[in-house]
Amino acid sequence: MHPTSTAGASIEIEGLVQRFAANTVLDHIDIRLEPGRVLALLGPSGCGKTTLLKALAGLDRPVAGRIAIDGVTVSGDGVFLPPEKRGLGMVFQDYALWPHMTVGGNVSFPLEVRGVDRRERASRVAHALELVGLGGFGSRQPGSLSGGQQQRVALARAIVARPRVLLFDEPLSNLDRDLRETLCAEIGRLLRDLGTTAVYVTHDHEEAFTLADTVAVMRGGRIRQMAAPDALIHEPGTADVAEFLKLGALSRAERTERGWRLDCGVELVGPAAGSAGAPGPGHLLIPPAALRAGTGETLRGLVIAQRYRGGQYATTVRVGAAGQALELALLTDVRMPIQQAVALDVDWSRLRWFPLAA
Template identity: 40%
Template sequence: MSYVELTRLSKKYGTFAAVNDVNLAIAKGLLVCLLGPSGCGKTTTLRLIAGFVEPSEGEIRVGGRTISSPGRSEPPERRNMSMIFQSYALWPHMTVFENVAYGLRLRKLPREEIARRVESILDVAKLKPLADRYPGELSGGQQQRVSLARALVVEPETLLLDEPLSNLDANLREEMRFEIRRLHDQYRYTTVYVTHDQSEAMTTADLIVVMNQGRIEQAGSPEDIYKRPRSEFVAKFIGGANVLKGERLPGDAVDVGGVVLRCGSGDFAAQGPTSVAIRHHDINLATTAPALGETNWVPGTVTRQVYLGSHRDYLVTLSNGEAIRTVTPADIAVPQGQPVWLHLPPEHCRALAH
């Protein structure tokens, strides 16, 4: 049963729709990532859920209770939600213990109950040795854990996170992804997490909701979104893919600029425009021509080659002017300007109807 429900939710500023007819049902205890580029509507959607913004159309229900609709919205403080911002927003004059206890003191809980709950969450968040330190004495990752602990200790119905790792360096960001998932698995709060980082979403989420221009492009598990994109935008945004525009042929074939490609999966148009998506790492690069009659091989010329340590990144231009990116092991070094052949295995080619 759905716990958080967004029904035909829209937020307009004049003629511009920041969020446009969004429908989303989130089961209790799931961690859902709203994923997309800047300006896609994900943060506005989160602020609508939090109650900081009132919808222009549609409604939001939590636990069967309507908390937002045009002209009638519960204030944020009555929604039993905790929100974590990019900036952590810790009180600099309070210790770690005092920061985490702040929400409980506002709720006027007994001193003994506050101490018990704060000590418990500090232990879970691996912050107990830092209880008497001030935020200025902590690393970025430690401050982020304090922010998480403060949000979790009040036992919210819903946890909201707005790009919580964007201020951390790359190594710490990777570590904190797993920390957020660990804490979620322990407490199982219904969580809505906004990010533009696909690796962050793949690591933390039960459900990824890909947004574009205020709408939901696709929602599904990380594996489903990655392996079975339903649009050109999702194919390119998640994991990186080449999208080759073509025309539907009989059976499982698509004509891409005179090259016939067989596709092992996807949504084929009944006829006419059909694209083919294939991930960079699923393409094989060879310097010798394939045997006659082999399918899904295309000739091209290396126009760029970049060494990236663990692998090489190639850009290959086909005779029709189409450019394809592919990656190879680092020890395969083909110079710029050399003719090559690319194999696009049918099982990795996915049709995308326009």
């Protein structure tokens, strides 16, 4: 595959603030992204992801802070460059294709605007369509294509002018689950092949973790944690982040001399428990990988659900007293009847403790 773009640009965002009336939607955002890296902005609805992307695109003017692309200030210090001067490609949720133009016409448009000659345009459009798996679709009408194909056209249009930064705003959210997974993996591969820097807005952590080198977890207009996917999974910084990323069961608990007393009444006492810090209240994260169906006495519960996935069973086990029970998730190799009693072995090294006092 021949790259359509050579290399991406760096992005620096410093102290970015956006307000709408009295509502502070971005609250001092700082981000540094190296050339060619893919950043996912991940967070619940209304946390400010799209607002941040719009500020980066030049679609909205922030009230404070600075944005630089490849070291050149595009917003802040009295400067505000419009979108067409920022060297970006954009892909939106609703495809935003022009229905009266052919697929080729849609993809060609950014080149026409730039005054690229007809012959060069034809070869670059054909190449961009090849890259997104739509070779030979140039003369079709967008309305005759499936949702997934239309989004591929939008992607071809975004990359055809060889932008050094690509911006994505929930590009897969209108597609069904299988197609989302396929296209997500393909976009990830394409971005790496192109070497383009990308910022990808999503509320879906599977998408973010599949695509991105770095994930910024946002909430309430702030970045709660920004790290590589592995670091977020293994070292979530707060109980909030662990909960949003669905990293496992999160229980309020009391740290004791011997381990933890969970809110559901269960006492977790174990060999490595002593190293987790001072007694007091907090939240304990119990990821699926910390649990194994076994023979131990530490934790006992009842199987309440099982779902087959990829050669194993995602199993839910209820522990604790009725009325305040805690549901734990783990993977098992065998199918178990609902309501079967099960003993769980705990890998203490995989538990994460978030003391309230911290």
